[in-house]
Structures are given as C-alpha cells and as structure tokens.
Amino acid sequence: MWKVSCFVLFVSGLTLSHCVNPGMKLMISQKGLDFAHEVAKNFLESQVQALSIPNISGKEDIQGELKYEITNIKVEDYKIIDSSLTFVPDVGIQMAIKNSKATILSNWNVEHWTIKAKEKTTLELSEASFIIAFKISKNDTGSPLLSLNSCQSDIKKVEIKLNGPLKLIQKKYGDEKIKDVILKLLNSQICTALAEESKKWAVYVNALPVQHKIDDHVQIDYRLVNSPVFTNKYADVDVKGTFYAINNRTEPALAPAPFTLPDSSDSMLYVGISEYTLNSVAQAYFDDQALHLAFTHKQLDHIVKELDGVTANLPEARGRLRATKAPVFTLKPKNMTVELAGQIELVTKENKKPAHSEITVSITSSISADVSISESNSRLNVTGSLTLNSITLHVMSEDKTKASKFAELEKSVKNFIEKHLVPTLDGKLKRGVTIPSVPFIKLVNPISHTNEKFFQLNTDIAYNFPRM
Numbered sequence: 001m002w003k004v005s006c007f008v009l010f011v012s013g014l015t016l017s018h019c020v021n022p023g024m025k026l027m028i029s030q031k032g033l034d035f036a037h038e039v040a041k042n043f044l045e046s047q048v049q050a051l052s053i054p055n056i057s058g059k060e061d062i063q064g065e066l067k068y069e070i071t072n073i074k075v076e077d078y079k080i081i082d083s084s085l086t087f088v089p090d091v092g093i094q095m096a097i098k099n100s101k102a103t104i105l106s107n108w109n110v111e112h113w114t115i116k117a118k119e120k121t122t123l124e125l126s127e128a129s130f131i132i133a134f135k136i137s138k139n140d141t142g143s144p145l146l147s148l149n150s151c152q153s154d155i156k157k158v159e160i161k162l163n164g165p166l167k168l169i170q171k172k173y174g175d176e177k178i179k180d181v182i183l184k185l186l187n188s189q190i191c192t193a194l195a196e197e198s199k200k201w202a203v204y205v206n207a208l209p210v211q212h213k214i215d216d217h218v219q220i221d222y223r224l225v226n227s228p229v230f231t232n233k234y235a236d237v238d239v240k241g242t243f244y245a246i247n248n249r250t251e252p253a254l255a256p257a258p259f260t261l262p263d264s265s266d267s268m269l270y271v272g273i274s275e276y277t278l279n280s281v282a283q284a285y286f287d288d289q290a291l292h293l294a295f296t297h298k299q300l301d302h303i304v305k306e307l308d309g310v311t312a313n314l315p316e317a318r319g320r321l322r323a324t325k326a327p328v329f330t331l332k333p334k335n336m337t338v339e340l341a342g343q344i345e346l347v348t349k350e351n352k353k354p355a356h357s358e359i360t361v362s363i364t365s366s367i368s369a370d371v372s373i374s375e376s377n378s379r380l381n382v383t384g385s386l387t388l389n390s391i392t393l394h395v396m397s398e399d400k401t402k403a404s405k406f407a408e409l410e411k412s413v414k415n416f417i418e419k420h421l422v423p424t425l426d427g428k429l430k431r432g433v434t435i436p437s438v439p440f441i442k443l444v445n446p447i448s449h450t451n452e453k454f455f456q457l458n459t460d461i462a463y464n465f466p467r468m
C-alpha cells in the first residue's frame with residue numbers, strides 16, 4: 001500500500017517530491033466505515049437541521065406574473081431512512097442518502113394580480129435523496145483537510161400545507177405546478193447551503209491536533225506525512241508517529257523504513273507501528289532522562305549479600321539503574337528484541353558525608369519477547385514471554401582495593417538478572433500487563449503480532465462512552 005500511495009501522488013502530478021515513509025499506518029476497511037456510518041448519520045441529521053438556507057425570491061408565470069419571496073426557511077425535523085457510507089477512490093468518503101424526509105417551515109410572501117398574501121407555510125418533504133462526497137487530504141504541514149467534493153440533491157415529493165389566501169392560489173392554479181416550483185427551488189438550494197455549512201466542518205477538521213501529550217515526559221507527533229489514499233475497499237492513512245521528549249525535542253537519527261500492512265478486510269481497523277516509532281519512544285524517554293530506576297538497600301539485598309568485602313562497610317547502600325543509551329528495538333516475525341545498555345551505580349551514604357559512588361556495573365543486554373495485545377473489561381492486556389538473549393557486564397570502581405572482588409560481583413549481578421529480574425518480568429508478562437485504553441473507544445477482538453520491522457494490530461472497535 002505504500003507503493004500505491006506513492007504512485008497516486010506521482011500520477012496526480014500534485015507533487016513530484018518523494019513519498020515520505022510513515023512511522024505509523026492506519027488502514028480503515030469498509031467494515032470500519034459501516035461502524036462510523038451511524039455516527040455520520042446522526043451528525044448529518046443534526047447538521048441539516050442547523051442549515052441556514054438563504055431566502056428565495058423569484059417570479060413564475062401562473063396566469064399572470066406571480067412574485068414570491070420565501071424567508072426564514074428552517075428545517076424542523078430531518079430523518080435519514082436509508083443511507084450508506086462508502087469510499088470514493090482517490091477522493092475520500094461519500095454519504096449516499098437514498099431516502100430521507102423533513103419538515104420545513106418558512107414564511108411566504110406572494111404577489112399576484114388576484115391576491116397579495118403573507119403567511120407561514122409548512123412543507124413535508126419525502127423521498128429525498130442526496131449524494132454528498134468529501135475530499136480528504138492534508139496541507140503542507142500535515143494537518144488534515146476536508147472539503148465538499150460533490151453534492152447532488154434529488155427531493156422527489158413535497159406536500160405543501162397552505163392556509164388562507166395562498167390555499168386559494170394552490171386550488172386555482174394547480175397543486176402540481178406549485179410543487180414542481182418548490183422542488184426545483186429546494187433542490188438548487190440544499191447543496192449550496194450544505195457547501196456553506198461544510199466550511200465550518202473543514203475549519204474544525206483542519207484544527208484537529210496533530211500532537212498529543214502522552215505523559216509529563218513525552219508527546220507523540222502524528223501529523224499526516226502523505227495524503228490519505230482511498231480505494232473502493234479501504235483508506236490508507238500514513239502518519240509521522242514520532243515520539244519526542246517534551247522538554248528536549250530531538251529528531252530521531254534514522255528515518256522510518258517502508259512497511260506494508262497486509263491486504264485484509266476482516267477487521268475495521270488495522271494499525272502498523274514501525275520499529276522506528278518504538279525506537280523513538282525509547283529515545284524520547286531517554287532524552288528526557290526518564291530511563292532510570294532507584295533501588296533501596298533492601299531491594300539490593302540479593303546483590304549486596306554476596307558482596308562481603310565490597311559493601312560490608314556500607315551501612316546505607318543504594319542503587320541506581322540508568323540507561324546509558326536509548327534502548328534499541330528490532331522487530332522480526334514473532335520476535336521483538338530490545339538491546340539495552342545501562343549502568344548500575346551503587347551509591348553509599350555515610351553519616352554526615354555526601355553520597356558517593358562506590359561501584360559502577362555497566363550492562364549490555366539483549367532481551368526478546370513475543371508479545372500480543374488482548375482486551376478484557378475495557379482494558380488492554382499485553383501478554384507474552386521474555387527471553388534473555390545475552391548479557392555482558394563490566395564492573396568498575398575507583399577503589400582498586402576492591403578489584404579482587406569484581407569477578408564475584410559480576411557473577412552475582414548476572415545471577416540476579418538471570419535468576420530474578422528476567423523470570424520476574426517474564427512472569428509479569430505471562431500474567432498480562434494492563435495498559436490504559438484509548439478514551440471512549442473499546443477495542444473488540446484485537447489481534448496483534450510482530451512482523452518484519454513493524455508491529456501490527458487488527459481490531460474492531462466499539463464506543464465506550466461513560467455511563468450517565
């Protein structure tokens with residue numbers, strides 16, 4: 001699909017610049033659109049009722065000139081009876097309303113040689129069909145753009161409820177003739193009014209944020225890097241997917257590699273998260289200097305116990321584990337590997353003396369996991385299994401008298417990691433780690449797996465609004 005999007009950009013001649021690889025991809029299937037249909041329908045119903053339809057005035061020859069002015073046109077009740085939401089290849093999406101009805105209130109001001117009248121009128125429209133297509137693209141800085149691409153209106157039936165003098169005209173000159181005039185006028189006005197109203201939606205869509213603050217440390221930039229691609233089966237949306245430290249925004253050194261989401265339409269939504277995006281998460285937390293852990297004396301017991309002679313004289317040993325490089329992710333089928341480089345500093349604090357570092361253990365390690373995401377009770381559950389591929393340790397200390405103990409220390413730290421840390425994390429992952437889900441959206445039947453260079457999540461969605 002990456003190829004498709006670049007191809008489209010090329011042939012449309014809009015830009016000959018290179019196609020940018022996204023960090024994350026979303027693919028929405030027709031099943032996903034069917035899910036959005038109900039919301040789109042409710043939205044259109046309420047928006048049509050809010051339309052401001054311009055005054056209509058004109059002349060007709062009905063046994064002499066009849067001048068009319070129709071003002072305060074208000075759609076009172078609009079109901080969509082039959083409709084569908086589909087993709088329009090190369091354009092965007094389209095709402096086809098095959099049947100709908102409305103009540104329209106308006107004031108009529110009519111002048112004819114036989115009468116002169118002014119009155120409130122009710123029109124009952126039925127068998128009204130509309131085809132409304134929206135173009136969806138992006139601007140140069142990646143914000144979404146929406147515009148009304150085409151609108152066709154075909155209102156077939158109207159009942160006119162007139163009173164007083166106007167009723168006389170209706171009787172005298174034929175109901176059908178007046179209906180024809182009204183239908184022609186309304187059909188020409190509805191799309192004009194919709195075009196005007198849709199400018200407000202365009203402003204709203206364009207102002208949608210393209211960044212989101214994840215926590216106090218990092219934010220994600222998900223601006224569009226290519227214009228969304230529409231075929232008759234799916235929409236393919238390429239977003240930047242770069243995480244940054246909020247207070248230390250640094251562009252990742254490597255650009256994303258291309259990847260392709262497999263062609264499928266069983267789920268509503270397909271999400272691809274690239275190796276690049278995962279690495280930018282790691283880099284962002286590292287740039288924020290958020291990748292560290294503190295151990296208390298008690299937690300260090302496992303290690304410290306075996307350090308007689310090294311730390312026996314340290315009444316208050318504390319440990320600090322910090323990353324010395326951003327962790328590096330590599331994704332392969334069913335295998336997510338993280339290369340970690342860190343340092344454990346054993347720091348001591350003796351009475352009335354400033355804390356000072358006793359020993360530093362530098363660690364490089366590679367850990368692989370096969371992870372997947374499931375959903376239960378509106379929470380996302382990450383499960384999997386963890387394997388330690390390799391671990392290398394190096395112990396350093398200013399105090400050379402302790403050098404004889406280094407080999408022992410290395411062994412004990414390694415032992416701690418292999419026998420305690422990794423099995424503990426593996427056990428945690430096997431039991432499942434819950435992560436907060438997206439607000440108001442519930443993932444239904446998510447299926448996920450790691451692929452070559454990206455993580456893929458296929459899912460259906462449901463609304464998950466808080467109970468009132």
Ligand SMILES: *[C@@H]1O[C@H](CO)[C@@H](O)[C@H](O)[C@H]1NC(C)=O
Nearest residue numbers: 053054055056070071072107
């Ligand atoms: C339509 O007519 C009404 C009544 O004459 C008037 O108040 C209103 O300003 C007119 N609207 C437009 C858009 O001309």
Ligand SMILES: *[C@@H]1O[C@H](CO)[C@@H](O)[C@H](O)[C@H]1NC(C)=O
Nearest residue numbers: 139140141142143144206207
């Ligand atoms: C794209 O839209 C955003 C949001 O309105 C705006 O801030 C930005 O300046 C626009 N970019 C360009 C190149 O017009």
Ligand SMILES: *[C@@H]1O[C@H](CO)[C@@H](O)[C@H](O)[C@H]1NC(C)=O
Nearest residue numbers: 247248249250286287288289
């Ligand atoms: C910002 O990130 C860079 C790159 O990781 C790092 O060298 C630098 O120390 C960080 N600056 C701050 C203020 O944390």
Ligand SMILES: *[C@@H]1O[C@H](CO)[C@@H](O)[C@H](O)[C@H]1NC(C)=O
Nearest residue numbers: 330332335336337368387389
């Ligand atoms: C996962 O991949 C890493 C290298 O990327 C490799 O060292 C490791 O053996 C693989 N693990 C499995 C279970 O295939």
Ligand SMILES: *[C@@H]1O[C@H](CO)[C@@H](O)[C@H](O)[C@H]1NC(C)=O
Nearest residue numbers: 376381383430431432433434
């Ligand atoms: C997460 O998945 C694991 C493994 O399937 C399961 O044992 C655990 O109960 C799940 N956790 C939640 C909160 O559903």
